[in-house]
Amino acid sequence: xxxxxxxxxxxxxxxxxxxxxxxxxxxxxxxxxxxxxxxxxxxxxxxxxxxxxxxxxxxxxxxxxxxxxxxxxxxxxxxxxxxxxxxxxxxxxxxxxxxxxxxxxxxxxxx
Amino acid sequence: xxxxxxxxxxxxxxxxxxxxxxxxxxxxxxxxxxxxxxxxxxxxxxxxxxxxxxxxxxxxxxxxxxxxxxxxxxxxxxxxxxxxxxxxxxxxxxxxxxxxxxxxxxxxxxxxxxxxxxxxxxxxxxxxxxxxxxxxxxxxxxxxxxxxxxxxxxxxxxxxxxxxxxxxxxxxxxxxxxxxxxxxxxxxxxxxxxxxxxxxxxxxxxxxxxxxxxxxxxxxxxxxxxxxxxxxxxxxxxxxxxxxxxxxxxxxxxxxxxxxxxxxxxxxxxxxxx
Numbered sequence: 448x449x450x451x452x453x454x455x456x457x458x459x460x461x462x463x464x465x466x467x468x469x470x471x472x473x474x475x476x477x478x479x480x481x482x483x484x485x486x487x488x489x490x491x492x493x494x495x496x497x498x499x500x501x502x503x504x505x506x507x508x509x510x511x512x513x514x515x516x517x518x519x520x521x522x523x524x525x526x527x528x529x530x531x532x533x534x535x536x537x538x539x540x541x542x543x544x545x546x547x548x549x550x551x552x553x554x555x556x557x558x
Numbered sequence: 559x560x561x562x563x564x565x566x567x568x569x570x571x572x573x574x575x576x577x578x579x580x581x582x583x584x585x586x587x588x589x590x591x592x593x594x595x596x597x598x599x600x601x602x603x604x605x606x607x608x609x610x611x612x613x614x615x616x617x618x619x620x621x622x623x624x625x626x627x628x629x630x631x632x633x634x635x636x637x638x639x640x641x642x643x644x645x646x647x648x649x650x651x652x653x654x655x656x657x658x659x660x661x662x663x664x665x666x667x668x669x670x671x672x673x674x675x676x677x678x679x680x681x682x683x684x685x686x687x688x689x690x691x692x693x694x695x696x697x698x699x700x701x702x703x704x705x706x707x708x709x710x711x712x713x714x715x716x717x718x719x720x721x722x723x724x725x726x727x728x729x730x731x732x733x734x735x736x737x738x739x740x741x742x743x744x745x746x747x748x749x750x751x752x753x754x755x756x757x758x759x760x761x762x763x764x765x766x767x768x769x770x771x772x773x774x775x776x777x778x779x780x781x782x783x784x785x786x787x788x789x790x791x792x793x794x795x796x797x798x799x800x801x802x803x804x805x806x807x808x809x810x811x812x813x814x815x816x817x818x819x820x821x822x823x824x825x826x827x828x829x830x831x832x
Contacts, residue, residue: 496764498764506698507695507696507698508612508691508692508694508695509695510688510692514777514781514782514783514798514799515777515799517758517797517799517800517801517804518762519762520624520625520762521612521616521624521688521691522616523612523613523616523691524613524695526613526616526617527621528616528621528624529620529621529622530625530762530763531761531762531763531764532762533768533771534768534771535771536771536772545565545692546565546692546695546696548561549561
């Protein structure tokens, strides 16, 4: 049932993806390079759904993770991943790369 | 080394706790060892395959492949746990008699065992594929520290397995009159926790609305990255700041499985179902 739901949802979303982002969504790009996030501080609008586009430029996989955002996504080596967060209440939301926690750290600031 | 141990421990814990609970739940069923081992082995093999295909899976469905794959894995695992629990509710008296050593013959439960073998395989696969990718990345980076990271990984795996064994042995000490009731609730909460995670991955891919980003916030009281938080997350799906839709999925799974268990459970006055 959930699979059906997912398929239906994809079918509805696919045409949306081809169009420019809806006004309600805000797109933010994030890069992973040398096991660090660039930029390491992202300012995003509060109360808005955010589409986060993460590009891993390293030759090793990384896992974008955040307890505050409740997000966890594996970004394979030299590839791109998309995930959605929010709409967020104003505040600071820390995130990190689980596979390189010492260096890969950053924060999303919703305001 | 410690960081690697911690990462692998966290991944191993969820699967280990589940296997511990399932192993206790099926104590009265013949040939459970074979099915559980089969589930673990299939899960490990699946981890390697999924890790190998990670790039391909991630690129599916315009970048949402990973979420849809994880959602399918979680939904199947929830369904299998639910089915197992309903089966247990139906055969509870029979199992209790067998566990007391009074059962006339071994309880035949091939269908229930195949369901739990699948649930175990899927959970091991979900947690294991991440571990494989992490260790692969470390090995590929070619640092001199690779050996120490692998050592840490082994330590983390051992730690997870140890906790799985602790919960198994602990559960076996529960008096028989409560045993199947306790197990039923544990599996029920485990399944509800997975349903909540299912909602989370679907919101991550924007296939479900969050309803509210935070239904509540108990991160100051019990952080989800503390040891107790991690344990409760694995066992009953604890989340410090769940979204509204996660809470909805959790409750829906809880109620649906509970009602199904009630519906099939034989009344105490009736003779034992055969």
